[in-house]
Amino acid sequence: MIKLHKITKKYGDTVALNDFSLNIPEGILLVLLGPSGCGKSTVIKLINHLITPTSGEIFINNRNIKEMDLTNLRRGIGYVIQSVGLFPHYNVYENIATVPRLLKWPENEIDRRVDYLLELVGLSKNNRNKFPAELSGGEGQRVGVARALAADPPILLMDEPFGSVDPLNRERLQKEFYRIQKQLKKTVLLVTHDVEEAIRLGDQIAIMRPGHLASLGNPAHFIAEKEEKYVKEFLGDEYPLKLLSRLSVQDIMDWEVVKDSGDGNSDVSTLQIYKESNVSSALSLMITKGINVCQVIDDEQNIVGTFTFEDILKKAFSGEKNAKE
Ligand SMILES: Nc1ncnc2c1ncn2[C@@H]1O[C@H](COP(=O)(O)OP(=O)(O)OP(=O)(O)O)[C@@H](O)[C@H]1O
Numbered sequence: 670m671i672k673l674h675k676i677t678k679k680y681g682d683t684v685a686l687n688d689f690s691l692n693i694p695e696g697i698l699l700v701l702l703g704p705s706g707c708g709k710s711t712v713i714k715l716i717n718h719l720i721t722p723t724s725g726e727i728f729i730n731n732r733n734i735k736e737m738d739l740t741n742l743r744r745g746i747g748y749v750i751q752s753v754g755l756f757p758h759y760n761v762y763e764n765i766a767t768v769p770r771l772l773k774w775p776e777n778e779i780d781r782r783v784d785y786l787l788e789l790v791g792l793s794k795n796n797r798n799k800f801p802a803e804l805s806g807g808e809g810q811r812v813g814v815a816r817a818l819a820a821d822p823p824i825l826l827m828d829e830p831f832g833s834v835d836p837l838n839r840e841r842l843q844k845e846f847y848r849i850q851k852q853l854k855k856t857v858l859l860v861t862h863d864v865e866e867a868i869r870l871g872d873q874i875a876i877m878r879p880g881h882l883a884s885l886g887n888p889a890h891f892i893a894e895k896e897e898k899y900v901k902e903f904l905g906d907e908y909p910l911k912l913l914s915r916l917s918v919q920d921i922m923d924w925e926v927v928k929d930s931g932d933g934n935s936d937v938s939t940l941q942i943y944k945e946s947n948v949s950s951a952l953s954l955m956i957t958k959g960i961n962v963c964q965v966i967d968d969e970q971n972i973v974g975t976f977t978f979e980d981i982l983k984k985a986f987s988g989e990k991n992a993k994e
């Protein structure tokens with residue numbers, strides 16, 4: 670859907686991108702991950718035609734963006750600007766309404782849309798009349814996401830959308846955004862330098878070194894031995910452990926229920942884990958308790974299967990299990 674073909678971008682003597690190519694398939698959330706200054710924001714600005722490449726071509730739905738009308742191009746793209754970028758003199762309602770107003774939507778339709786989007790990103794309607802300075806960082810970033818979604822564009826470009834939020838709220842925002850993305854199935858390019866964010870959100874991760882693409886694949890892809898030193902160092906030794914937080918127990922458990930001959934009360938030494946728990950938390954519990962076999966339970970406390978260390982080793986890193994549907 671979005672294709673960057675052999676892009677070089679120079680700012681004076683600085684080569685921000687050097688013969689850089691990347692494909693973003695439709696409906697996929699691709700995370701662009703890399704250190705500060707490697708050219709991530711440059712990629713986003715090029716797709717949005719805020720800047721033009723020194724050489725190379727960019728296509729959206731097989732159309733060269735050079736030949737597209739700028740207004741039409743931007744109409745199809747929601748853009749979350751690095752460090753929020755809300756208009757300070759507009760209130761929340763007006764910020765979110767920016768593009769629909771440009772598109773001359775009737776005001777009552779915009780009104781409904783703003784309410785819908787505020788609910789979608791988990792903000793109360795009471796925030797409608799607040800100005801950006803009256804919002805917390807996390808609230809501001811949510812408004813930024815709502816504004817990008819306002820005119821329902823098929824493409825979202827998000828430049829560190831959750832960057833300035835504290836870790837706890839960031840995780841909550843990421844979960845909300847993940848839920849929204851599963852619902853709306855946009856084509857998303859999300860820029861970050863946070864490895865855990867990339868693991869949590871990415872269907873695909875593109876890892877950059879300055880000016881270049883270093884590696885591309887689904888999150889499980891990067892535990893392969895063949896990955897080069899730069900990629901391994903950037904992701905860190907704990908990458909496989911971080912990967913576990915992406916999976917829930919139900920992704921890798923054994924669904925066979927061993928019949929309990931007793932009175933229904935489990936042995937006190939048996940660890941029970943909810944099937945929705947993430948594998949990383951489950952593993953922490955198993956280590957803390959020194960227990961290898963866990964019973965997996967559903968919301969009604971029914972035992973639905975079991976789960977062992979071996980299941981993690983055998984199934985968690987197999988690639989397909991880690992590729993989100
Ligand atoms: N307008 C500009 N003029 C000159 N150099 C620029 C300009 N914009 C970016 N650069 C340079 O291009 C390179 C890539 O910048 P870019 O903003 O794409 O990095 P980034 O990966 O988004 O970094 P960060 O994670 O810090 O946001 C950097 O070396 C930067 O200094």
Ligand SMILES: [Mg+2]
Binds near residue numbers: 828
């Ligand atoms: Mg940047």
